[in-house]
Amino acid sequence: MIGKLDPDTLGRVLEHTGASSPDLLTGAAYGEDAAAIDLGDGETLVVSSDPISLAADRAGTLGVYVACNDVAASGADPEFLTNVIFLPEENDATLATLTDQLDAAADDLGVTIVGGHTEYVPALDRPLLSLTAFGRTDRYVPTGGAQPGDKLLLTKGAAIEGTGILATDFAADAREAGIDDATLDRAAEFFEEISIQPEATHLRAAATAMHDPTEGGVVTGCVELAAASGVDLAVDSESIPIRPETEAICAAMGVDPLRIFGSGALLATVPPAAVDDALDSLADAGIEAAVIGEVQERAGEPGALVLDGERVTDAPTDQLYPLWEGDS
Missing domain, CATH: 3.90.650.10 (PurM-like C-terminal domain)
Structure with missing residues (x-):
């Protein structure tokens, strides 16, 4: 099986969200692009995470754009990113390609990569990326x-x-x-x-x-x-x-x-x-x-x-x- 969870299965996952916060305006929900968190003074923090494991030719580029798109679709300007990279094996050329793509795409959008994680996972047969984008807005659009x-x-x-x-x-x-x-x-x-x-x-x-x-x-x-x-x-x-x-x-x-x-x-x-x-x-x-x-x-x-x-x-x-x- 490949692809998104069906809505019922996803719903069971989304029921488990940890401690609740009064500052959460929009949380995990089927169809929602991003979470919205009240920062006070009319400002909202928008946060979204997205993985990419296919589209091998431009995985780094697409990873940045797809994560930032969810923030933009919520009415915010993407500002910061974290990126997690799982590699199936030690391969300097693959890592260099991915990081160059991530850097160029983030620079194109004016977004700063502020952290993340990189490791080798031999069970994989191709690289897996997961990026989280953050942005602020004074008009959140769900x-x-x-x-x-x-x-x-x-x-x-x-x-x-x-x-x-x-x-x-x-x-x-x-x-x-x-x-x-x-x-x-x-x-x-x-x-x-x-x-x-x-x-x-x-x-x-x-x-x-x-x-x-x-x-x-x-x-x-x-x-x-x-x-x-x-x-x-x-x-x-x-x-x-x-x-x-x-x-x-x-x-x-x-x-x-x-x-x-x-x-x-x-x-x-x-x-x-x-x-x-x-x-x-x-x-x-x-x-x-x-x-x-x-x-x-x-x-x-x-x-x-x-x-x-x-x-x-x-x-x-x-x-x-x-x-x-x-x-x-």
């Missing part, structure tokens, strides 16, 4: 804040990260499936767009909820946002932006672009009166975005993604996982 009537926006497009992974980790398979090198080169450059900090900065003043779709892509991201907010999200798949490179590579590899890693995009719910200004602000910054759906009162328990009229309450397993399993 995943669970969507309100009926809000419009659902998606920035950039579906499967930004997944497309980059397919174009690098599975480049040989994609070529064999008929994808040309020019398309693979363009798709690999999607890794340069994994950070969602720019769009989160533009949207956080208006958004009622923001969420970073990662494992399981746009479909899982919408399921999580709906569940956290206790609403239904009515989404038209035809309205979801999918880039030509994504469409071509996913078709060749037999995966659904709505159900593979979606880091690089941001889901945000925005009141109808603020939508035009939000889209204009993103366009002025050169960030693609589209309205892909609407928030509705939930028609059942729990909240759900209603995709093309079909009610989806279970987050799908990311369709890239079988490709890695077949490669191992």
Whole structure:
């Protein structure tokens, strides 16, 4: 088995959170991107941890961006990181590659790596990273804040990260499936767009909820946002932006672009009166975005993604996982 825990199993894990604190505004919960801690004087500390064990070609880069994305999606500016690196064996070249990637990505975001841990774990067959990001904000935006009537926006497009992974980790398979090198080169450059900090900065003043779709892509991201907010999200798949490179590579590899890693995009719910200004602000910054759906009162328990009229309450397993399993 590989991937996220199912909501019921995760719920049993999240029941055990240690001593409670009155300063905890949002704690561990299904679908929430990050914890929020009251620092006083109207300031909130946002904290999020994320692992990365696959996407071998750029694990250090993705690790930084993915951890910081959850903080940005909560309305904060990522400021500090801790990183834990587990290596399967002593390998100076691998360690140098990972640390160089971590350093460059953190520098790109203006984030300081303040500590962590590194050790060898022979039971592993590939490096495993876990990063924790910290940031402060005076307007925390939860995943669970969507309100009926809000419009659902998606920035950039579906499967930004997944497309980059397919174009690098599975480049040989994609070529064999008929994808040309020019398309693979363009798709690999999607890794340069994994950070969602720019769009989160533009949207956080208006958004009622923001969420970073990662494992399981746009479909899982919408399921999580709906569940956290206790609403239904009515989404038209035809309205979801999918880039030509994504469409071509996913078709060749037999995966659904709505159900593979979606880091690089941001889901945000925005009141109808603020939508035009939000889209204009993103366009002025050169960030693609589209309205892909609407928030509705939930028609059942729990909240759900209603995709093309079909009610989806279970987050799908990311369709890239079988490709890695077949490669191992």
